[in-house]
Amino acid sequence: MPKNTDCAAFFLNWVATNEEARKINVAVGGSNPGGPADLPIPPVEPGSVTEASLAAGQTLAQDNGAMDFIANATGAIFAAGWTPELQKMAGGQQTPEGLLDAVQKEYETELSR
Numbered sequence: 001m002p003k004n005t006d007c008a009a010f011f012l013n014w015v016a017t018n019e020e021a022r023k024i025n026v027a028v029g030g031s032n033p034g035g036p037a038d039l040p041i042p043p044v045e046p047g048s049v050t051e052a053s054l055a056a057g058q059t060l061a062q063d064n065g066a067m068d069f070i071a072n073a074t075g076a077i078f079a080a081g082w083t084p085e086l087q088k089m090a091g092g093q094q095t096p097e098g099l100l101d102a103v104q105k106e107y108e109t110e111l112s113r
Contacts, residue, residue, distance in 0.1 A: 032054055077106055085099040
């Protein structure tokens with residue numbers, strides 16, 4: 001097991017749940033701070049694009065419909081999993097469920113190398 005996994009877990013939990021950390025995330029990154037969907041989003045300028053995108057992000061999170069940006073996957077998983085499976089789905093040759101199953105299998109293949 002890698003060193004300091006408890007510290008990493010503590011930090012990730014702090015980033016997602018601590019009120020001050022969430023304020024920093026929104027103020028510096030302008031993005032949804034993540035974490036549990038029932039936590040309040042730090043206030044931003046009313047009527048701003050950031051306000052609208054944060055509200056949309058909350059709706060997605062509550063509907064369990066958000067996912068990370070797929071290019072954040074490793075290069076191999078992006079190239080061998082996401083890209084071809086999305087192309088198949090766009091071409092009517094793959095279902096959303098099949099896409100996720102295929103990407104999960106590719107992820108497991110990459111981990112075994």
